[in-house]
Amino acid sequence: MKRIDGIKVNSFLEIKASEKEIDGILEKTKQLKRLSVEESAKLLSVRSSALLKKIYDAASYVKNTVYGRRVVMFVPLYISNFCVNSCLYCGFASNNKLTVRKKLTFQEIKEQTEILLKRGHKRILMVAGEMSSSEENTDYYVGAVKAIYSADYKGNKIKRVNVNVAPMSLSGFKRLKEAGIGTYQIFQETYHEETYRKLHIAGAKSDPDNRLDAIDNAFKAGIDDVGIGPLLGLYDYRFEILAMLMHIEYMEKAYGVGPHTISVPRIEPAPGSAYASAPEYPFADEEFKKLVAVLRLSVPYTGIIMSTREAADMRDVLVNLGVSQVSAESRVTPGGYEDNSVGIPHNDKLERQFSVNDQRTLDEMVKSLLLQGFIPSFCAACYRKNRTGEHFMDFAKSGEIKHMCDINALVTLKEYLEDFAKPELKELGYSLIEKYKTKLDKAGLRVLEKFSNNISCGVRDEYI
Ligand code: SAM
Numbered sequence: 456m457k458r459i460d461g462i463k464v465n466s467f468l469e470i471k472a473s474e475k476e477i478d479g480i481l482e483k484t485k486q487l488k489r490l491s492v493e494e495s496a497k498l499l500s501v502r503s504s505a506l507l508k509k510i511y512d513a514a515s516y517v518k519n520t521v522y523g524r525r526v527v528m529f530v531p532l533y534i535s536n537f538c539v540n541s542c543l544y545c546g547f548a549s550n551n552k553l554t555v556r557k558k559l560t561f562q563e564i565k566e567q568t569e570i571l572l573k574r575g576h577k578r579i580l581m582v583a584g585e586m587s588s589s590e591e592n593t594d595y596y597v598g599a600v601k602a603i604y605s606a607d608y609k610g611n612k613i614k615r616v617n618v619n620v621a622p623m624s625l626s627g628f629k630r631l632k633e634a635g636i637g638t639y640q641i642f643q644e645t646y647h648e649e650t651y652r653k654l655h656i657a658g659a660k661s662d663p664d665n666r667l668d669a670i671d672n673a674f675k676a677g678i679d680d681v682g683i684g685p686l687l688g689l690y691d692y693r694f695e696i697l698a699m700l701m702h703i704e705y706m707e708k709a710y711g712v713g714p715h716t717i718s719v720p721r722i723e724p725a726p727g728s729a730y731a732s733a734p735e736y737p738f739a740d741e742e743f744k745k746l747v748a749v750l751r752l753s754v755p756y757t758g759i760i761m762s763t764r765e766a767a768d769m770r771d772v773l774v775n776l777g778v779s780q781v782s783a784e785s786r787v788t789p790g791g792y793e794d795n796s797v798g799i800p801h802n803d804k805l806e807r808q809f810s811v812n813d814q815r816t817l818d819e820m821v822k823s824l825l826l827q828g829f830i831p832s833f834c835a836a837c838y839r840k841n842r843t844g845e846h847f848m849d850f851a852k853s854g855e856i857k858h859m860c861d862i863n864a865l866v867t868l869k870e871y872l873e874d875f876a877k878p879e880l881k882e883l884g885y886s887l888i889e890k891y892k893t894k895l896d897k898a899g900l901r902v903l904e905k906f907s908n909n910i911s912c913g914v915r916d917e918y919i
């Protein structure tokens with residue numbers, strides 16, 4: 456794709472809006488209509504707390520209308536921290552002598568996956584550094600995806616593997632698609648070209664255009680669920696958000712569909728990186744909440760992912776403002792999952808990519824969501840039924856998805872409660888399921904009752 460026009464983005468940053476204009480835009484969001492970049496810029500320019508409250512209320516409304524109370528759970532799996540690039544903010548940078556390097560074998564990847572299956576995880580985000588040749592990357596990533604899908608714990612399997620890995624050739628992407636990946640995720644890091652060149656000083660990643668083209672190549676290879684995002688803290692966050700929205704407009708025009716998910720990672724301290732401890736463009740938590748809410752309103756049907764980079768209290772707030780997927784008990788080191796071992800605290804490990812703030816276990820995360828009335832979901836039915844890309848968006852927009860997804864989410868929650876949850880969590884979860892049953896129509900209730908009874912009889916993994 457063509458580079459994002461920085462001058463145009465800057466012109467959006469000058470925009471201010473009256474209260475009347477903001478009210479008008481928020482009225483439009485109630486009809487779940489996509490916003491223009493200019494409208495999003497107006498929302499981002501808001502500072503008054505009264506108007507911010509209106510934005511938050513609108514974001515909660517859109518979140519609840521499109522996604523119901525579901526929050527999808529996933530866990531990252533780091534497979535290698537060898538990297539040829541030197542991103543100044545990353546613990547895996549090739550010039551970082553402090554990092555202890557590790558590339559997991561396929562057997563080790565399978566074993567790590569089995570540890571995660573044993574805890575109840577069903578969706579994995581596979582993450583890796585970049586190796587020296589495109590073929591080497593592809594062979595390793597494809598083998599790793601297969602190893603993850605081959606893992607088995609008492610009949611439990613991973614349902615969906617998303618990947619966050621280096622750009623590949625068209626044929627490489629095709630092989631990844633054939634291996635059965637869900638989303639291909641790649642962060643542009645910064646859409647500000649000068650900053651990009653300053654922070655990516657070596658390796659294939661030093662070319663910003665190559666990074667942008669990765670999305671096009673993924674689409675051309677038939678991967679229609681892609682995930683994008685900026686790494687916040689490298690440049691003015693407002694520039695990044697508006698440039699990303701322009702990127703989305705481009706994708707919609709070129710491929711008929713925007714990204715499946717957006718991530719908004721904020722930079723965290725990383726071993727050996729002075730830059731990551733003092734990013735050039737830090738910003739306040741209140742601004743972070745605002746940008747998540749504005750994204751929810753700008754692209755109502757695009758999932759928003761919130762990783763454990765953010766602290767527990769912040770994530771608990773953000774699930775109300777638009778976040779639709781959260782990770783739990785993440786380890787950002789290859790081989791970081793240990794079976795029943797306390798070991799060195801994760802944030803002290805030198806092989807980690809960065810520090811993790813939300814350290815809750817999956818059970819604790821599920822509990823926290825249940826207490827807020829959310830349905831933690833382990834579902835991957837859309838991907839398994841080929842409801843991806845444009846088809847997914849058609850379902851999502853017709854409202855059909857909500858009904859199906861609530862049933863699927865409740866079924867996966869019940870399975871989690873039966874098979875993995877601590878006893879005190881079960882009661883909380885079962886009463887939430889009872890509460891949501893009352894919200895289903897007759898046909899929906901019939902399906903849920905049938906699947907629920909089947910779970911009690913030992914049947915697993917049913918979905919619509
Ligand atoms: N190596 C591949 C790449 O860079 O695209 C994929 C994996 S990389 C480990 C995943 C993402 O981690 C990067 O795209 C970057 O946004 C993020 N990241 C790197 N350093 C970070 C830091 N110090 N704090 C938070 N996120 C960071």
Ligand code: SF4
Binds near residue numbers: 539583584660
């Ligand atoms: Fe390598 Fe990715 Fe880290 Fe850059 S962000 S050094 S490419 S692992």
